[in-house]
Amino acid sequence: MAPDPPPSRPPACPVTRLAPSPTGALHLGNARTFLVNWCLARSAGWRVILRIEDLDTPRIKPGAIDATIDTLRWLGLDWDEGPTIQSDDLGPYRDAMRRLAAEARAYPCALTRSEIGSAASAPNEGDHETRFDPSLRPPVRSGLFTNEGTNWRLVVERGQIGFADRFAGDISLDIHHSVGDFLVWTKRGCPSYQLAVVVDDARQGVTEVVRGGDLIDSAGRQTLLYRALGLGVPPRYTHLPLVRGGDGKRLAKRHGDTRIDHYRSRGVPPERVLALLARWCGVAAGGSVSSRELVDAISPGTMTHTLPREDITFRTEDDRWLLDGA
Secondary structure (H helix, E strand, O other): OOOOOOOOOOOOOOOOEEEEOOOOOHHHHHHHHHHHHHHHHHHOEHHHHHHHHEOOOOOOOOOHHHHHHHHHOOOOOOOEEEEEEEHHHHHHHHHHHHHHHOOOEEEEEOOOOHHHHHOOOOOOOOOOEOOOOOHOOOOOOOEEEEOOOEEEEEEOOOOOOHHHHHHHHEEEEEEEHHOOOOOOEEOOEOOOOOHHHHHHHOOOOOOOOEEEHHHHHHHHHHHHHHHHHHOOOOOOEEEEOEEEEOOOOOOOOHOOOOEEEHHHOOOOOOOHHHHHHHHOOOOOOOOOOOOOHHHOOOOHHHHHOOOOOOEEEEEHHHHHHHHHOO
């Protein structure tokens, strides 16, 4: 008699990450995205990694890492692994650069921003990044990666990058046309945001990325890096509408003090803050709600018909409503 077949292995648990950058305190817009990410994970059984993305060295605020972790806990958000801190070990990023250089997929570039700008047709809409015109690319040959105060850029060929976004739908991007050869290593001796995110997501087994819609273009760049590094299938992306000020611009200092810590210091309880964030997610939560109570309301099954499709506007009435609960 033939032996019984081995039992089928259950699929690996999906993994997401909360990935704050400690360049300043968390504000209401950041917190809304983190809340949605966390609720999706807890409702669907995803594993949550806390990763501190602190490689933007000149802008890192002293004490911001501990403050960020404390604020997330105050809001009732938890995680299963971490925190991991990117700057603790640059080795994996250097390994990735060695591969890109050896396979002629990246090259050193000493051109200044003004030299690049003089050959560009227009800045990239959204983050004002100047397009790197392909005419500026030197002959690219395989070689050794050296970090001697020089930027490195990825070779970006012509063609569309397409992916199915869990919330935004089918996306098609032309990175060659929008930004061209983009930075993967900076002259400060650190990986770019794009390279660091890809290396970390791949080695930490991240399968679900939930973030603001201003980073849709980054998904195209990161998909190119997954291919260039031979890292397999990229994560599934979920890009959410942003929270903006009354002027239509992304929430920032010019819209007043929207830091979570500002409201916390004024005596506003976390449940009050979460109730406003829930309202911005299309969930009626009254004047007080806990993070746990929102898990069933914000899930992969309910998200597409619950969350507003348009960007949210932070109004002075929202500020007054929060402070009325202090």
